[in-house]
Every structure is written in structure tokens, then in C-alpha cells.
Amino acid sequence: MSEILATDHAAPRHIAIVGSGPSGCFTAQALHRKWPNAEVTVFDRLAVPYGLIRYGVAADHQHTKAITRQFDRSFADGGVRFAGNMEVGTDLGLDQLRQNYDIVVLASGRWRDRALSIPGGKLPGVVVSGDIVNALNAVPRPAIPMPRIGRRVVVVGAGNVALDMVRFLIKTDADYEGSDVASAALQQYLEAPATEITVLSRSPIAAAKADVAMVKELGKIDGVKFSYANTSPATDDNALGRKREEAFAQLAALEVDNPRVRVHFIFGAEPGRIRGTEHVEALHLQAAPAGEPSVLECDTVISAIGFDVNAPGQWHYAQHLDFTPADATGRIEDGLYRVGWLKRGPHGAIPANRADANEVAKEIIADVEADRFHAHEEARGYEGLPERARANAVSFDDWRHIDEAEVRAAEPGRIRHKITDHDTMLATVRAATTK
Amino acid sequence: MTITVLYGTESGNSELIAQDINDRLQQDGHESEVFDLQDFEPESITADNFYIIVCSTHGEGELPNTALPFFEKFKDFAGDLTGVRYAMFGLGDTFYEETYSQGSEHLDRRFTELGATRVGDYGRHDASSWDLPSDVALEWLPGVLGAEAKGS
Ligand SMILES: Cc1cc2nc3c(=O)[nH]c(=O)nc-3n(C[C@H](O)[C@H](O)[C@H](O)COP(=O)(O)OP(=O)(O)OC[C@H]3O[C@@H](n4cnc5c(N)ncnc54)[C@H](O)[C@@H]3O)c2cc1C
Numbered sequence: 001m002s003e004i005l006a007t008d009h010a011a012p013r014h015i016a017i018v019g020s021g022p023s024g025c026f027t028a029q030a031l032h033r034k035w036p037n038a039e040v041t042v043f044d045r046l047a048v049p050y051g052l053i054r055y056g057v058a059a060d061h062q063h064t065k066a067i068t069r070q071f072d073r074s075f076a077d078g079g080v081r082f083a084g085n086m087e088v089g090t091d092l093g094l095d096q097l098r099q100n101y102d103i104v105v106l107a108s109g110r111w112r113d114r115a116l117s118i119p120g121g122k123l124p125g126v127v128v129s130g131d132i133v134n135a136l137n138a139v140p141r142p143a144i145p146m147p148r149i150g151r152r153v154v155v156v157g158a159g160n161v162a163l164d165m166v167r168f169l170i171k172t173d174a175d176y177e178g179s180d181v182a183s184a185a186l187q188q189y190l191e192a193p194a195t196e197i198t199v200l201s202r203s204p205i206a207a208a209k210a211d212v213a214m215v216k217e218l219g220k221i222d223g224v225k226f227s228y229a230n231t232s233p234a235t236d237d238n239a240l241g242r243k244r245e246e247a248f249a250q251l252a253a254l255e256v257d258n259p260r261v262r263v264h265f266i267f268g269a270e271p272g273r274i275r276g277t278e279h280v281e282a283l284h285l286q287a288a289p290a291g292e293p294s295v296l297e298c299d300t301v302i303s304a305i306g307f308d309v310n311a312p313g314q315w316h317y318a319q320h321l322d323f324t325p326a327d328a329t330g331r332i333e334d335g336l337y338r339v340g341w342l343k344r345g346p347h348g349a350i351p352a353n354r355a356d357a358n359e360v361a362k363e364i365i366a367d368v369e370a371d372r373f374h375a376h377e378e379a380r381g382y383e384g385l386p387e388r389a390r391a392n393a394v395s396f397d398d399w400r401h402i403d404e405a406e407v408r409a410a411e412p413g414r415i416r417h418k419i420t421d422h423d424t425m426l427a428t429v430r431a432a433t434t435k
Numbered sequence: 436m437t438i439t440v441l442y443g444t445e446s447g448n449s450e451l452i453a454q455d456i457n458d459r460l461q462q463d464g465h466e467s468e469v470f471d472l473q474d475f476e477p478e479s480i481t482a483d484n485f486y487i488i489v490c491s492t493h494g495e496g497e498l499p500n501t502a503l504p505f506f507e508k509f510k511d512f513a514g515d516l517t518g519v520r521y522a523m524f525g526l527g528d529t530f531y532e533e534t535y536s537q538g539s540e541h542l543d544r545r546f547t548e549l550g551a552t553r554v555g556d557y558g559r560h561d562a563s564s565w566d567l568p569s570d571v572a573l574e575w576l577p578g579v580l581g582a583e584a585k586g587s
């Protein structure tokens with residue numbers, strides 16, 4: 001394979017992006033804007049686009065998902081190609097992308113719950129938040145059933161995902177009006193919802209990770225009595241910490257007659273071990289604020305303590321590369337980059353991925369202008385990929401058939417009924433396109 | 436007269452609107468330019484140009500990230516903007532009941548304080564409405580340009 005002088009091309013002709021989550025889509029937007037004549041393809045292993053916007057963001061936060069309309073536009077007007085059902089590592093190799101594209105950007109994310117590593121952490125009744133998120137968001141490939149949840153629940157963690165969990169535990173069916181929640185999964189839980197919830201945070205309120213808006217939102221749900229215990233208060237110069245404290249004080253001050261459910265937050269609590277023989281019976285705290293019990297009787301423990309930076313399998317397509325999180329640079333080698341959660345590690349919301357995508361796009365542009373990219377004579381872009389993989393690809397128009405089918409199938413009060421398995425998605429496309 | 440389109444954004448909606456406004460203006464034969472507020476200085480505001488500002492809301496009714504550095508400078512800016520005309524398009528989400536669409540209002544207040552005049556209706560987009568941001572903005576634009584043409 002002969003490398004030709006990059007100066008023969010003023011611009012890259014073919015750009016591949018692996019992953020259609022926000023970081024991949026923002027990168028595609030930025031590069032397409034810079035080089036409108038380049039072929040930009042966004043690959044995804046799933047048949048549907050948008051990664052965790054569709055499959056992570058809570059179903060009762062449809063407004064957050066509205067951001068996909070930006071991306072819809074770049075795909076719909078033909079500026080950027082979507083190629084779903086094309087998994088790098090199985091359907092095509094990274095080397096095949098490298099051979100056919102001047103620039104390859106890896107945006108495949110990393111998302112697997114960090115496991116609770118205390119004694120008893122593997123007992124039945126211990127649930128990772130991801131399994132609940134997967135079930136409520138109808139994640140396919142594979143579909144994950146809604147875990148059993150009992151009446152007395154301990155949530156470990158107090159970041160935004162933990163608060164997503166608390167909202168889910170205390171909301172009623174009516175609160176999902178206009179959402180795309182997986183109704184069967186929700187219904188399973190709502191048949192016997194929790195009545196007593198304890199939320200444990202290692203840090204005091206001032207240092208907890210939850211957004212103030214997320215805390216305030218809890219207060220809008222009817223029939224819930226909130227209380228909390230805290231260790232050290234925020235210092236005077238910690239404006240954000242004080243706002244969060246105020247939000248918790250307001251929650252606890254809400255008057256509720258005959259609450260359906262009680263939620264108690266304990267800040268500065270360290271889980272020590274989970275007790276139980278066949279199933280979770282109690283969680284023992286190693287440290288707790290004064291006056292708080294050190295044993296919490298419960299039947300379910302939900303952990304939401306962040307994501308595993310080194311989750312195996314996330315980059316099985318490139319095991320020779322080092323994917324240690326890094327903020328500084330997206331460049332892996334000339335013509336090969338990474339962006340978003342795959343680059344920075346699994347933290348930060350969608351806007352942070354936009355900022356990162358713009359940074360990496362700038363880096364790519366600077367590299368191209370300095371002739372540091374991977375231009376080959378024989379690079380043919382999408383056309384150069386194996387015919388078999390291309391024949392199975394789901395295009396953006398194909399995805400719209402899935403989209404329409406999901407919207408058509410929505411139950412009353414829902415905006416869509418997501419198809420939960422990959423094969424049915426593909427069959428839906430086939431049925432619509434061979435008519 | 437040049438029309439300067441400025442945007443402040445966090446998740447890119449305002450940027451897209453600003454670019455669409457700029458494209459439309461150029462199609463219609465106007466001379467126009469577009470800047471991210473983070474790449475723009477208060478000193479360069481002039482009465483010779485007309486400004487269209489597109490800005491979202493983040494945090495609790497606050498400005499989005501790319502507008503913050505500009506706003507810091509704008510707060511301290513001591514120039515006189517008398518004779519400067521501008522239009523404002525704010526983005527927000529009625530989901531945030533108490534702070535709906537307040538981000539752009541911080542900029543609006545400061546423009547007014549410095550003597551500038553807002554032209555036309557205050558545009559708004561609500562993310563919970565599920566309307567396409569650019570559709571709403573492009574519908575709003577002719578009214579603003581009409582008001583600007585009448586006023587100048
Ligand atoms: C439970 C949860 C809730 C969240 N809630 C919010 C929220 O409310 N608001 C907010 O702003 N942020 C939220 N976030 C954070 C947000 O989802 C992330 O910041 C963002 O999605 C990361 O973007 P990404 O593009 O890097 O990764 P992802 O969104 O994970 O996208 C990666 C994409 O790559 C694809 N992919 C993976 N491997 C391959 C392969 N081998 N070949 C082809 N494709 C591949 C995946 O299918 C996926 O589509 C949440 C995250 C989680 C986990």
C-alpha cells in the first residue's frame with residue numbers, strides 16, 4: 001500500500017466515524033462543515049442512531065433527547081451518511097476502515113456500570129443501575145429484562161444517574177405521559193413499587209455530583225416525603241454546594257399527607273457490606289453521619305456509582321491500542337483519532353461531548369493542514385468496504401422506517417414503543433423496503 | 436450594513452440556528468457574518484452593523500458556556516452603545532419552569548444598559564415544544580428585518 005503525498009489533496013476525501021452517539025455526531029457535523037465535499041460516514045453497531053441519547057438518557061427526559069434533531073438534519077440532507085448495523089470488529093475491521101478512509105475517528109463510547117465491590121455485592125437483590133436503564137430504554141442486542149425490585153430499596157450513589165434511579169422509583173404511570181418508556185418494564189415495577197428508599201452518598205451534599213436542577217425536579221413528584229442527613233456543610237465560597245444544600249432543604253420541607261413513599265438521603269455514608277444468605281437482607285454502613293442507623297434493612301440494593309473506565313469489550317476492535325482516558329489529545333496516530341467518552345472516560349454530559357468533538361475536529365483540521373493524515377491512492381471510502389457488510393447496512397432512510405414503526409406502535413400516553421430486538425429492527429427495514 | 440449573527444451555545448442548537456440565519460441572510464442578498472460569542476469582543480460592536488443574537492439557557496437560568504467569557508467582558512465593558520440596534524432570539528425549555536429562557540436575557544439587559552436598542556419581537560424557542568429550532572427562528576427573522584428596515 002503506497003502512501004501518497006497528502007498535499008495532492010487539499011482536503012480528506014473520505015472520513016469514517018465509529019459510533020453515532022453525541023460525540024460521533026458532533027464530530028461528523030464539525031468535519032462536514034469544514035469539508036462539505038468529503039464523504040463522511042457514521043457507523044454504528046446498532047440499527048438505530050444516537051447511542052446513549054436514545055439508550056441512556058432517562059425516558060422521562062424527552063426534552064433532553066430533542067438534541068437529536070440537529071443530527072437528523074445532517075443525515076437527512078445527505079451531508080453525512082449513517083451506516084447502522086455495521087459493527088467495527090465483527091462486520092468490518094478497523095484495518096479495512098483505515099485502508100479506505102483518510103481519517104477515522106473512534107467514538108464508540110464506554111459504558112458499563114462500575115460494580116459495587118463490597119462483601120455481599122453479588123447477592124441476588126443487588127442490581128446495577130445499567131440493567132434498569134437498559135430495560136426502561138429498551139436497549140437491544142441483547143435486550144435486558146427489568147430486574148425484580150422490592151419494597152425497601154437502597155440506592156448507592158448520588159450522581160445524576162442515581163437521581164434518575166430515584167425518579168424512576170418514585171414516579172407513577174401518569175408521570176410518563178408523552179415519554180417513550182418501555183411500558184412492560186415500567187409496569188412490572190409499578191405492580192409493587194418501593195415504599196421506602198434510602199440513598200447513600202459517600203460525599204457530603206456540597207461535593208455530591210448531582211445537578212441542582214435534578215434535585216429540584218424530585219420535589220415536583222406528588223406523594224413523596226423526603227428527608228436527609230448530611231455531614232459537613234458547604235464552605236462559604238462554595239456557591240454551587242450551597243445551592244445544592246438549599247435544594248435538599250427545600251425537598252425536606254415539603255409537606256406531604258399520607259406519603260406513598262419515603263425517600264431518605266444519607267450523605268457521608270460509606271457502605272461496608274451487604275448481608276443476606278440467599279438474597280439481600282440488609283446493608284451495613286461502615287461510616288454514617290451521627291444519629292443515623294448503621295444497618296439498613298432492605299430487599300434491593302441498586303448501585304449507581306459511575307461507569308467502568310476499563311470495561312472489557314468496548315474496544316475489542318482495536319485491542320492493540322491504548323485507550324486510557326486522556327483529555328489532551330484525540331490523536332492516536334496520523335489519521336486515527338478518538339473522541340467523547342472513549343477519549344475522556346465515562347463522565348460528562350452531552351454538551352461536554354460537543355465541546356470535545358469540536359476540539360478534536362480542530363485537531364484534525366490542523367493535522368490535515370500540516371499534511372499529517374492518512375491519504376492513500378486506493379482509498380475508496382464506503383465503496384471500498386466489503387459488499388456483504390454494506391448490503392446489511394441500515395441507512396438513515398431505513399432507520400426512518402424503524403422510527404415510523406415505533407411511533408405507530410406507541411401505546412396511549414406514549415410517543416413511541418421501541419423495538420427491543422435487533423433482528424426485528426432489521427426485519428422492519430426489510431419489510432418496508434421490499435414492498 | 437453588515438448583519439452580525441452571534442451565538443452562545445452549549446449543545447449546539449444556537450449555533451445551528453445562527454448558521455441557518457446567516458445562510459438565509461446571504462441567500463437574500465444581505466451581507467452577513469456569524470461568530471461564536473466566545474470568539475467575539477464587545478469592543479467590536481458598532482452602530483454600522485445590525486446584530487442578531489441567538490443564545491440558549493443553561494444551569495439555572497444562566498448563560499451557556501460559550502457565552503460566559505464574552506459576558507464577563509461585556510459586564511465590565513464601558514463603551515457607549517447608543518445607536519446600536521440588535522435583535523434577540525432566546526432558547527430554553529419550559530421544563531425548567533422558573534428559569535425558562537432567561538439565558539439570553541442577561542445579554543439583552545446589558546445591551547440595553549449600554550444604550551443599544553432592541554428591534555422587533557424577542558424570539559423564543561422552547562425545547563419541550565418539539566418544534567425545530569431553526570424553523571422557529573427563520574419564521575421569526577422576517578419580522579425582525581422588517582422592523583429594522585423601518586427603524587433605520
Ligand atoms: C444512564 C445514563 C444517563 C445519562 N443521562 C444523561 C442526561 O440526561 N443528559 C446528558 O446530557 N447526558 C446524559 N448521559 C451522558 C451521555 O449519555 C454521554 O455523555 C454521551 O452519550 C457520551 O457520548 P459518546 O458519543 O462518547 O458515547 P455513546 O453515547 O455511548 O455512543 C457510542 C456509540 O458507539 C456505538 N458503538 C460502540 N462500539 C461500536 C463498534 N465496535 N462499532 C460500531 N459502533 C459502535 C454504540 O452503539 C453507540 O451508539 C447519561 C449517560 C448514561 C450512561
Ligand SMILES: Cc1cc2nc3c(=O)[nH]c(=O)nc-3n(C[C@H](O)[C@H](O)[C@H](O)COP(=O)(O)O)c2cc1C
Nearest residue numbers: 444445446447448449491492496527528534535536
Ligand atoms: C443542564 C441544562 C440546564 C438547562 N437549564 C435551563 C434553564 O434554566 N432554563 C431554560 O429555559 N432552559 C434550560 N435548559 C434548556 C436549554 O436552554 C435548551 O435545551 C436549548 O435548546 C439548548 O441550546 P444550546 O444547544 O444552544 O445550548 C437547560 C438545558 C440543560 C442541558
